[in-house]
Amino acid sequence: KGLRGKEHRRAPRIPSQFSQEERVAMKETLKGAIQIPTVSFSPEELNTTALAEFGEYIHKVFPTVFKTSFIRHEAVGEYSHLFTVQGSDPSLQPYMLLAHIDVVPAPDEGWDVPPFSGLESDGFIYGRGTLDNKNSLMAILQALELLLIRNYIPRRSFFIALGHDEEVSGVNGAQKISALLQARGIQLAFIVDEGSFILDGFIPNLQKPFAMVSVSEKGAINLMLQVNMTPGHSSAPPKETSIGILAAAVSRLEQTPMPNMFGGGPLKMALQQLANEFPFPANIVLSNLWLFQPLVSRLMERNYITNALVRTTTALTMFNAGVKVNVIPPVAQATINFRIHPAQTVQEVLKLAKDIVADDRIQFHVLNAFDPLPVSPSDDQALGYQLLRQTIQSVFPEVNIVAPGTCIGNTDSRHYTNLTTGIYRFNPIYLQPQSFSSIHGINEKISVQAYETQVKFIFEFIQNADADPRPVPHLHEL
Numbered sequence: 001k002g003l004r005g006k007e008h009r010r011a012p013r014i015p016s017q018f019s020q021e022e023r024v025a026m027k028e029t030l031k032g033a034i035q036i037p038t039v040s041f042s043p044e045e046l047n048t049t050a051l052a053e054f055g056e057y058i059h060k061v062f063p064t065v066f067k068t069s070f071i072r073h074e075a076v077g078e079y080s081h082l083f084t085v086q087g088s089d090p091s092l093q094p095y096m097l098l099a100h101i102d103v104v105p106a107p108d109e110g111w112d113v114p115p116f117s118g119l120e121s122d123g124f125i126y127g128r129g130t131l132d133n134k135n136s137l138m139a140i141l142q143a144l145e146l147l148l149i150r151n152y153i154p155r156r157s158f159f160i161a162l163g164h165d166e167e168v169s170g171v172n173g174a175q176k177i178s179a180l181l182q183a184r185g186i187q188l189a190f191i192v193d194e195g196s197f198i199l200d201g202f203i204p205n206l207q208k209p210f211a212m213v214s215v216s217e218k219g220a221i222n223l224m225l226q227v228n229m230t231p232g233h234s235s236a237p238p239k240e241t242s243i244g245i246l247a248a249a250v251s252r253l254e255q256t257p258m259p260n261m262f263g264g265g266p267l268k269m270a271l272q273q274l275a276n277e278f279p280f281p282a283n284i285v286l287s288n289l290w291l292f293q294p295l296v297s298r299l300m301e302r303n304y305i306t307n308a309l310v311r312t313t314t315a316l317t318m319f320n321a322g323v324k325v326n327v328i329p330p331v332a333q334a335t336i337n338f339r340i341h342p343a344q345t346v347q348e349v350l351k352l353a354k355d356i357v358a359d360d361r362i363q364f365h366v367l368n369a370f371d372p373l374p375v376s377p378s379d380d381q382a383l384g385y386q387l388l389r390q391t392i393q394s395v396f397p398e399v400n401i402v403a404p405g406t407c408i409g410n411t412d413s414r415h416y417t418n419l420t421t422g423i424y425r426f427n428p429i430y431l432q433p434q435s436f437s438s439i440h441g442i443n444e445k446i447s448v449q450a451y452e453t454q455v456k457f458i459f460e461f462i463q464n465a466d467a468d469p470r471p472v473p474h475l476h477e478l
């Protein structure tokens with residue numbers, strides 16, 4: 001399937017083998033990146049000292065990338081970085097690799113080692129950003145550095161875009177890079193960003209890990225609800241206060257899940273592809289979704305991660321009211337973070353939320369919102385998807401299934417829909433539910449071996465993107 005069965009005229013292939021010295025250097029280089037606390041606290045509060053230091057750090061540790069004549073480096077939005085790697089064959093459409101520099105905050109509490117120590121223990125490197133997303137960033141530059149040292153000259157041009165504010169919006173990083181490339185008239189064959197993994201143990205009864213390449217991404221709404229009431233003395237309270245009215249409203253939202261949308265979006269296709277990996281009778285059930293769709297959609301709701309794949313989720317994330325113990329507060333505010341299923345829109349979710357709240361005293365303020373991202377192609381002709389599949393098969397031969405999925409979080413790639421219709425979110429790393437919880441949580445870590453494999457993956461991916469897929473004549477045509 002896909003690129004298989006086609007002839008590839010390649011530049012001489014460089015084997016993805018690294019010396020012991022290179023392997024030690026690459027893990028130490030990752031540790032150094034983790035030690036720079038590039039934390040985004042809010043769109044207005046980034047650690048700009050650390051972001052500047054990070055720029056100097058990548059200059060220092062990847063000297064060949066910065067001094068190669070066919071690579072142009074630009075700082076964008078002050079702390080983001082754009083690399084333009086000029087390929088030798090201008091007839092090939094360029095692609096782009098994305099990663100981000102910033103990380104979410106990590107207070108020391110609960111961590112086995114300090115989160116910005118980059119300490120190695122039992123074969124793992126610990127720290128904020130080891131999975132999200134300095135692993136990708138460093139692996140991309142590391143793989144390119146190693147290819148350049150081996151005198152590799154890419155045929156297909158590509159870009160590397162490293163955003164500095166992904167965790168808080170991407171407005172000054174990814175959005176500016178996107179505008180810059182658009183102004184230069186660039187159209188990309190595809191983009192690869194973070195957002196999914198080789199998933200291991202997320203689906204009950206599915207013993208074997210499978211690679212999920214996210215071809216879409218959920219939309220989002222940050223909705224602030226506000227109630228204004230007359231303030232007064234707490235010794236003679238009114239029947240209802242702003243706090244009581246708002247608490248009841250947000251509780252109704254929490255207790256009334258958005259509709260189950262199983263069947264819309266890429267999930268159904270993925271489950272059909274996975275059907276034969278399940279033992280009896282799940283294999284029969286998943287092969288006959290025309291009959292068992294209601295059952296499967298209910299089963300998916302049982303677990304909080306798979307539930308996020310079948311519906312728009314409603315998370316109550318902020319609640320503020322009151323200034324003094326004996327004052328009835330005039331204002332109460334709550335913020336709800338909705339993640340929109342690919343089969344719904346911002347307007348549909350807002351209408352549903354208003355119907356659930358059903359209280360005219362509550363004001364709705366949409367802080368920001370965007371629709372789910374378009375579904376990128378995953379057919380045989382989809383170059384980005386097929387290159388990922390091909391590279392997954394060579395680097396992880398034990399992984400039988402590569403399936404399209406939806407990213408439940410948001411990524412910088414959503415700012416690049418003007419440049420391509422092929423946006424793929426995939427990290428070449430095994431992820432178990434426990435490691436999933438460590439992303440934005442505690443004890444985020446990556447094994448040294450997993451990081452080396454990620455470098456190997458990019459090293460091979462860049463070379464695979466340079467292959468020249470030309471259809472070979474079928475035997476009966478000879």
Ligand SMILES: CCCCCCCC/C=C\CCCCCCCC(=O)N[C@@H](CCCCN)C(=O)O
Pocket residue numbers: 166167168169194195196197199202203212270305306309407408409410411436
């Ligand atoms: C049938 C298959 C079962 C699938 C199970 C899914 C497992 C989930 C796997 C991976 C999801 C990881 C998502 C990582 C990307 C998240 C990046 C992120 O944190 N983005 C932020 C951006 C915030 C932007 C400011 N508004 C976010 O989404 O909050």
Ligand SMILES: [Zn+2]
Pocket residue numbers: 100132133166194
């Ligand atoms: Zn991330």
Ligand SMILES: [Zn+2]
Pocket residue numbers: 104132167440
């Ligand atoms: Zn993140």
